[in-house]
Amino acid sequence: MSAERNIQVQKKVLSENDQLASKLRTEFAERGILTLNLVSSPGSGKTSLLEATLGTLQPSLRIGVIAGDVQTDNDARRLQAAGGTIVQAITTGGACHLDASMVTRATEQLDLEALDVLFIENVGNLVCPSSWDLGEDAKVVLISCTEGDDKPLKYPAMFRRSSAMVINKIDLLGLSDFSLETVKNNALSINGELGIMELSCRSGKGLEAWFDWLHRSLKQKRSGR
Amino acid sequence: MSAERNIQVQKKVLSENDQLASKLRTEFAERGILTLNLVSSPGSGKTSLLEATLGTLQPSLRIGVIAGDVQTDNDARRLQAAGGTIVQAITTGGACHLDASMVTRATEQLDLEALDVLFIENVGNLVCPSSWDLGEDAKVVLISCTEGDDKPLKYPAMFRRSSAMVINKIDLLGLSDFSLETVKNNALSINGELGIMELSCRSGKGLEAWFDWLHRSLKQKRSGR
Numbered sequence: 001m002s003a004e005r006n007i008q009v010q011k012k013v014l015s016e017n018d019q020l021a022s023k024l025r026t027e028f029a030e031r032g033i034l035t036l037n038l039v040s041s042p043g044s045g046k047t048s049l050l051e052a053t054l055g056t057l058q059p060s061l062r063i064g065v066i067a068g069d070v071q072t073d074n075d076a077r078r079l080q081a082a083g084g085t086i087v088q089a090i091t092t093g094g095a096c097h098l099d100a101s102m103v104t105r106a107t108e109q110l111d112l113e114a115l116d117v118l119f120i121e122n123v124g125n126l127v128c129p130s131s132w133d134l135g136e137d138a139k140v141v142l143i144s145c146t147e148g149d150d151k152p153l154k155y156p157a158m159f160r161r162s163s164a165m166v167i168n169k170i171d172l173l174g175l176s177d178f179s180l181e182t183v184k185n186n187a188l189s190i191n192g193e194l195g196i197m198e199l200s201c202r203s204g205k206g207l208e209a210w211f212d213w214l215h216r217s218l219k220q221k222r223s224g225r
Numbered sequence: 226m227s228a229e230r231n232i233q234v235q236k237k238v239l240s241e242n243d244q245l246a247s248k249l250r251t252e253f254a255e256r257g258i259l260t261l262n263l264v265s266s267p268g269s270g271k272t273s274l275l276e277a278t279l280g281t282l283q284p285s286l287r288i289g290v291i292a293g294d295v296q297t298d299n300d301a302r303r304l305q306a307a308g309g310t311i312v313q314a315i316t317t318g319g320a321c322h323l324d325a326s327m328v329t330r331a332t333e334q335l336d337l338e339a340l341d342v343l344f345i346e347n348v349g350n351l352v353c354p355s356s357w358d359l360g361e362d363a364k365v366v367l368i369s370c371t372e373g374d375d376k377p378l379k380y381p382a383m384f385r386r387s388s389a390m391v392i393n394k395i396d397l398l399g400l401s402d403f404s405l406e407t408v409k410n411n412a413l414s415i416n417g418e419l420g421i422m423e424l425s426c427r428s429g430k431g432l433e434a435w436f437d438w439l440h441r442s443l444k445q446k447r448s449g450r
Contacts, residue, residue, distance in 0.1 A: 069379060127350055
């Protein structure tokens with residue numbers, strides 16, 4: 001098969017995905033649900049951030065999570081323990097990203113009327129998830145202080161398409177060559193609009209700013225701004 | 226397009242890849258080159274491990290590197306500084322893995338006669354690269370002590386198809402909940418044959434065992450075992 005034919009096939013699959021994502025977006029909007037697509041490398045701390053968020057903000061904010069995992073239900077079990085409404089979406093055929101049809105199936109198991117915020121925890125991967133619209137209001141990209149601070153330059157599509165960047169594991173700053181200033185400059189050079197938060201899910205430092213950002217984003221969504 | 230049709234298309238693309246990979250494998254075998262496909266999450270330290278390896282083993286071992294990157298030439302530039310013969314393979318269309326055609330094009334820029342070991346530094350991603358044969362003798366999967374120790378369970382295909390697992394950043398052990406024992410048990414439960422090495426590219430601890438493994442693997446390859 002020629003590369004051109006393969007690209008055509010991919011385009012068709014993506015366009016079908018976009019139609020499904022658009023239906024999801026309408027459904028979330030009608031119910032005033034803030035939907036966030038959480039993306040990162042494996043191990044940056046998506047599940048830890050969700051644990052901390054569920055543990056603190058529930059039940060005053062009613063939070064649902066669609067936990068994407070290639071193979072296990074480890075994340076779903078961790079989140080179940082932290083509270084919240086968890087639905088697991090194991091990717092079909094071990095795919096490297098969630099798509100809108102998986103999210104559609106997962107939402108059918110959720111009582112959307114009972115939710116304020118829906119997190120979609122994507123598969124750990126900085127490449128493929130950037131291309132797949134899941135009907136979210138925003139992508140939030142996590143990066144941890146133990147990765148390279150050039151990640152925004154190496155995976156620009158993900159940082160360009162995200163609304164916020166959460167820098168996790170700041171308790172480990174200074175133990176590697178990672179520079180907060182460099183990662184922020186790199187990220188802003190790709191996307192000048194990116195909201196940036198620094199925190200440690202382990203120590204709890206900086207989590208308040210993240211919670212504020214969530215409350216503010218929900219408010220903006222509901223006031224239609 | 227139906228999911229079935231999409232799967233058929235993917236199968237055809239993979240089978241064409243396997244044919245190219247098989248040609249590469251023959252070519253590397255004829256020249257006695259040990260070829261290793263280095264895979265990991267973004268930020269686990271593939272480039273750092275290669276820097277340390279080039280810095281120490283060159284020129285007594287003649288090492289080439291095909292550095293895969295989605296977008297930048299950051300890794301290729303770091304490796305150039307460390308010595309060795311570096312060819313960059315930026316993935317076509319920002320793909321999330323290298324394929325055998327990219328490696329074929331990259332090898333055309335290398336003097337294979339002048340190499341003992343060829344590293345293929347794959348794109349940082351624990352999912353997709355596991356499916357694409359690049360003609361390598363072995364996959365080596367890196368994992369760092371700041372990721373989750375359940376990674377082998379979450380990304381089993383990658384650990385099943387790897388011959389060795391390098392646990393990097395052991396200088397950061399104890400600063401998170403990562404347990405060496407747990408990650409090893411998890412990895413061995415997926416693949417009982419996995420060779421395991423623990424090291425820190427930053428402190429240098431454990432690098433000797435990795436260098437020994439490289440020398441031993443090259444010797445085995447050349448003695449046809």
